Amino acid sequence: MTPDAAQSRLAELRATIARHDELYYRRAEPEISDSEYDRLKRELADLETRFPELAVAASALDGESPTARVGDDRTEGFATYRHRQRMMSLDNTYSxxxxxxFHERLAKLLDREELTYVVEPKIDGLAVSVTYEHGKLVRAVTRGNGIEGDDITxxxxxxxxxxxxxxxxxxxAPLPDIVEIRGEIFMTLAEFERINKLREEAAEPLYANPRNLAAGTVKQLDSREVAQRRLEIVLYGLGYCEPASALPATQSAWHELVRAWGLPAVEKYWIARGPDEVWAAVxxxxxxxxxxxYATDGAVVKLDSLPLQREAGATSKAPRWAMAYKFAAERAETLLRAITIQVGRTGVLTPVAELEPVHLSGSTVSRxxxxxxxxxxxxxxxxxxxVYVEKAGEIIPAVVAVNLSRRAPACVPYVFPAACPVCSTPVVQIEGEVALRCPNYDCPVQIRRRAQHFASKACVDIDGLGIAMVDTLVERGWLRGIPDIYRLRREDLLTLGKSVEKSTDNLLxxxxxxxxxxxxxxxxxLGITHVGAASAKDLAQKFRSLEALADARYEDFIADKKSVIEGIGETMALALIEHFxxxxxxxxxxxxxxxGVSPAPPPEKSTEPASLLLAGKTFVLTGTLPGMTRDEAAAKIEAAGGKVSGSVSKKTSYVLAGAEAGSKLAKAESLGVPVIDEAAFLRMLAG
Ligand SMILES: NC(=O)c1ccc[n+]([C@@H]2O[C@H](COP(=O)([O-])OP(=O)(O)OC[C@H]3O[C@@H](n4cnc5c(N)ncnc54)[C@H](O)[C@@H]3O)[C@@H](O)[C@H]2O)c1
Ligand SMILES: [Zn+2]
Known part of the structure; x- marks a missing residue:
C-alpha cells in the first residue's frame, strides 16, 4: 500500500468508525454487526502500526484515534458524573x-512464569458503575467517555x-464507606421478545437485539417509560473502594464478596493457572x-491477583491485565435473490435482503x-x-459482506429507487438523517401503519382491528386515514367473507x-414522533382534550427554558408542534x-392535597406487582401522604404484596396486618 492510499484509507476508517461509535454508544442503533465493526477497527489499528507517522498526523489534525479512546456514550439530558476511578474498555481478540x-506479555512484564487468571463471561449489555456509600445505593452512572458518564440513577x-x-x-469486614462497583445492565431474551412483539403489533420498527434495547432503555429520559421494561444487572468489577483495606486480594474473592453483599454476580467463573487452563475455561x-x-459475546480473562493487576497497569484505553476473547459470530453464505424496500409508518425506506434460505445459529434465515x-x-x-450473513449478538441477522469470488459478471450495482415503491412519490432525504423517506402523507403503506398503530393494544386498543384486518380495509379502499375507522359501514364489511356477520358486529x-x-x-x-404512552398520559393530564393539545404553543411546553410539564422536554414539544x-x-x-369520538380525560388531579388519603398509613411492599414497580408504588404512597417502611411490624397499616412475596408476607399474616394486592391498592388510592 502506498502512503497516499494508506492516508486516505486511514481518514476514511477514522470517519466511518466515529460514525458507528455515535450510532452504537449514543443512539443504541448500530447499523453494522459487532464483528464487522471489530474488523474495521482492526484494519485501522494495523494501518496505524504500519504507518505510525500518518497516524500521528491524523491525530494531530482531528483528535485521538478511535483505537486509543473509549467509546463515548454520554447523551443530552442527563447530568454527568465523574467516576472516582476511570472506567476502561478491554483489548479484544478473536484469535x-x-x-x-497476552499471557506471554504479562509474564514478561511482571517477570514471572506462573500466573493465575480468572476467566469470566463477557456480558453483552452496557457498562454501568454503581456506587454504594455505607452500604446504601447512591448512584448509577454509565461509562461515558471513561472519565465521566451519564447519571442514570x-x-x-x-x-x-x-x-x-x-x-x-x-x-x-465492615461495609466500605464508598465503593464503586462495575457491571453490566442487560435485558433477557424473553423480555426483549415481549417488547418487540408489542412493537410489532403497534407497527413500530423492531429492535435488533437485547443489548441495543437495554442501552436505548437506560438512556430514556422518562424513568416511567423505563419502568415498563424489565432491565437486569450483573456486577463483576471493582472500581473504587474506600477504605482500600476493605478489599480482597483477588478478583475471584471479589466475585464472592459481590455475591455475599447480595448483588447479582456472574453465574460462573473459572480460576485458571496458565494459558492452557485459560483456553480450556474459555x-x-x-x-x-x-x-x-444474559447474552455473552466472549470471555474476559483477568489476572486474579489485584496487587499484580495494579503492577501491570493500563494503557490509555484498557487495562494490561485483562483481555477479552470474543467468540466468532456464526456466519453462512447464501444467494441474495432480491432486494425489497419496506416503507415504515413515517415513510422511511428500508432495504431488505431476500435470501435463499440458509441455516444459521439454530434457525433458518431468509431475510x-x-x-x-x-x-x-x-x-x-x-x-x-x-453474501455472508451473520448473527452475533444480533437476533435479526445482517448481511455483512459479499463473496466477490462468486460474483457473476451479469451482476450490476443495485440502484436504490428514487421513488416510493408503493405510491411512486419521489423520495426525499431529511436533513441530518441517512434515511430516505416517502413524503406522501397518503401513501397506502403509511396509512396502513398509522391505522395499525392507532388500533393496537398499546394505543386505542380496538379488538378485531389487527394488522391483517387493517391491511384488508386499506386494500379495499375503505381506510384512507385514521378517522375512516369510524366511518366503516356494516354492509361493506359483510362483503369480506361468508359467515362474517358475528365478527363484523363485534368489530363495529x-x-x-x-x-x-x-x-x-x-x-x-396519533403516532407523533417521540410521544410514548407515558408522555401521552402527561399530555392528557395537562391538556384534557385533543383540541387543546393540537392548539398548544411552544410556551405551553417550555417557559424560561424549562419544561412546563414534567417529562415533556424541548424535543417532544417541537415534535408536537410540527405534527399539528x-x-x-x-x-x-x-x-x-x-x-362522535369523545376521549375520556383523566380524573382531575385534586387540588386538595391528596396527602390526606393515606396520611398516617404505613405500607410495606413485597413481591412483584403486576402493573408497577415497587418504586412506583412507593412513589404513589408517598404522594398520597403515606409512608413506606422496609419491615413489617405491628405498626404497619398494610402489606402490599405481589407475586413471589417472601417472608414479609408470612410475618404480616402472623401479626394480623392486612395484606392487599395491587388492585385493592389502586382502589384505595382512588378513594
Ligand atoms: N456494531 C457497531 O456499530 C459497534 C460500534 C461500537 C462498538 N461496538 C462493539 O463494542 C465493542 C467495543 O466496545 P467497548 O469499548 O464497550 O468494549 P468491549 O465491549 O469490547 O469491552 C469492554 C466492555 O466489556 C464490558 N464487560 C462485559 N463483561 C465484562 C467482564 N466480565 N469484565 C469486564 N468487562 C466486561 C464492560 O462494559 C467493558 O466496558 C466492539 O468490540 C464492538 O463489538 C459495536
Ligand atoms: Zn409512498
Whole structure:
C-alpha cells in the first residue's frame, strides 16, 4: 500500500468508525454487526502500526484515534458524573494465539512464569458503575467517555434485581464507606421478545437485539417509560473502594464478596493457572453460555491477583491485565435473490435482503436487513451475489459482506429507487438523517401503519382491528386515514367473507366503544414522533382534550427554558408542534370529533392535597406487582401522604404484596396486618 492510499484509507476508517461509535454508544442503533465493526477497527489499528507517522498526523489534525479512546456514550439530558476511578474498555481478540501472547506479555512484564487468571463471561449489555456509600445505593452512572458518564440513577432504580442496600457479610469486614462497583445492565431474551412483539403489533420498527434495547432503555429520559421494561444487572468489577483495606486480594474473592453483599454476580467463573487452563475455561464457557440469563459475546480473562493487576497497569484505553476473547459470530453464505424496500409508518425506506434460505445459529434465515441506501452502497451488495450473513449478538441477522469470488459478471450495482415503491412519490432525504423517506402523507403503506398503530393494544386498543384486518380495509379502499375507522359501514364489511356477520358486529361494537377510550390512548395513537404512552398520559393530564393539545404553543411546553410539564422536554414539544402544524393532522382531530369520538380525560388531579388519603398509613411492599414497580408504588404512597417502611411490624397499616412475596408476607399474616394486592391498592388510592 502506498502512503497516499494508506492516508486516505486511514481518514476514511477514522470517519466511518466515529460514525458507528455515535450510532452504537449514543443512539443504541448500530447499523453494522459487532464483528464487522471489530474488523474495521482492526484494519485501522494495523494501518496505524504500519504507518505510525500518518497516524500521528491524523491525530494531530482531528483528535485521538478511535483505537486509543473509549467509546463515548454520554447523551443530552442527563447530568454527568465523574467516576472516582476511570472506567476502561478491554483489548479484544478473536484469535487463540493472541490470547496466548497476552499471557506471554504479562509474564514478561511482571517477570514471572506462573500466573493465575480468572476467566469470566463477557456480558453483552452496557457498562454501568454503581456506587454504594455505607452500604446504601447512591448512584448509577454509565461509562461515558471513561472519565465521566451519564447519571442514570433514576432509571437504574427501576431494576428490581439491584439492591438498595448491601448486606454486611456476617463475621466479615465492615461495609466500605464508598465503593464503586462495575457491571453490566442487560435485558433477557424473553423480555426483549415481549417488547418487540408489542412493537410489532403497534407497527413500530423492531429492535435488533437485547443489548441495543437495554442501552436505548437506560438512556430514556422518562424513568416511567423505563419502568415498563424489565432491565437486569450483573456486577463483576471493582472500581473504587474506600477504605482500600476493605478489599480482597483477588478478583475471584471479589466475585464472592459481590455475591455475599447480595448483588447479582456472574453465574460462573473459572480460576485458571496458565494459558492452557485459560483456553480450556474459555471453551467450557462457550459450551455453557447459552444457559446464562444474559447474552455473552466472549470471555474476559483477568489476572486474579489485584496487587499484580495494579503492577501491570493500563494503557490509555484498557487495562494490561485483562483481555477479552470474543467468540466468532456464526456466519453462512447464501444467494441474495432480491432486494425489497419496506416503507415504515413515517415513510422511511428500508432495504431488505431476500435470501435463499440458509441455516444459521439454530434457525433458518431468509431475510436480513440491509439498513439503508448508504450501507448498501458501501458494501456494494448486488442482487445475484453470494453474501455472508451473520448473527452475533444480533437476533435479526445482517448481511455483512459479499463473496466477490462468486460474483457473476451479469451482476450490476443495485440502484436504490428514487421513488416510493408503493405510491411512486419521489423520495426525499431529511436533513441530518441517512434515511430516505416517502413524503406522501397518503401513501397506502403509511396509512396502513398509522391505522395499525392507532388500533393496537398499546394505543386505542380496538379488538378485531389487527394488522391483517387493517391491511384488508386499506386494500379495499375503505381506510384512507385514521378517522375512516369510524366511518366503516356494516354492509361493506359483510362483503369480506361468508359467515362474517358475528365478527363484523363485534368489530363495529369495539369501534363504537373505542370512541370513549381514555384520552392518552388517542394521543399515543396519533403516532407523533417521540410521544410514548407515558408522555401521552402527561399530555392528557395537562391538556384534557385533543383540541387543546393540537392548539398548544411552544410556551405551553417550555417557559424560561424549562419544561412546563414534567417529562415533556424541548424535543417532544417541537415534535408536537410540527405534527399539528400540518393541516392534515389537524383535520384528523376535527374529523374524529365530528364522528362522535369523545376521549375520556383523566380524573382531575385534586387540588386538595391528596396527602390526606393515606396520611398516617404505613405500607410495606413485597413481591412483584403486576402493573408497577415497587418504586412506583412507593412513589404513589408517598404522594398520597403515606409512608413506606422496609419491615413489617405491628405498626404497619398494610402489606402490599405481589407475586413471589417472601417472608414479609408470612410475618404480616402472623401479626394480623392486612395484606392487599395491587388492585385493592389502586382502589384505595382512588378513594
Ligand atoms: N456494531 C457497531 O456499530 C459497534 C460500534 C461500537 C462498538 N461496538 C462493539 O463494542 C465493542 C467495543 O466496545 P467497548 O469499548 O464497550 O468494549 P468491549 O465491549 O469490547 O469491552 C469492554 C466492555 O466489556 C464490558 N464487560 C462485559 N463483561 C465484562 C467482564 N466480565 N469484565 C469486564 N468487562 C466486561 C464492560 O462494559 C467493558 O466496558 C466492539 O468490540 C464492538 O463489538 C459495536
Ligand atoms: Zn409512498
Amino acid at each position: 487463540p494465539d493472541e490470547l496466548r501472547e 433514576a432509571n437504574a432504580l427501576t431494576i428490581r434485581a439491584l439492591p438498595r442496600k448491601l448486606h454486611p457479610v456476617p463475621g466479615g 471453551q467450557e464457557l462457550d459450551r455453557l453460555r447459552d444457559a446464562f440469563s 436480513a436487513t440491509l439498513h439503508n441506501r448508504d450501507e448498501l452502497a458501501r458494501k456494494d451488495i448486488r442482487v445475484g451475489d453470494y 361494537a369495539a369501534i363504537e366503544a373505542s370512541k370513549a377510550a381514555e384520552l392518552w390512548r388517542f394521543i399515543h395513537g 402544524n400540518d393541516p392534515r393532522n389537524r383535520a384528523v382531530i376535527t374529523e374524529l370529533a365530528a364522528l
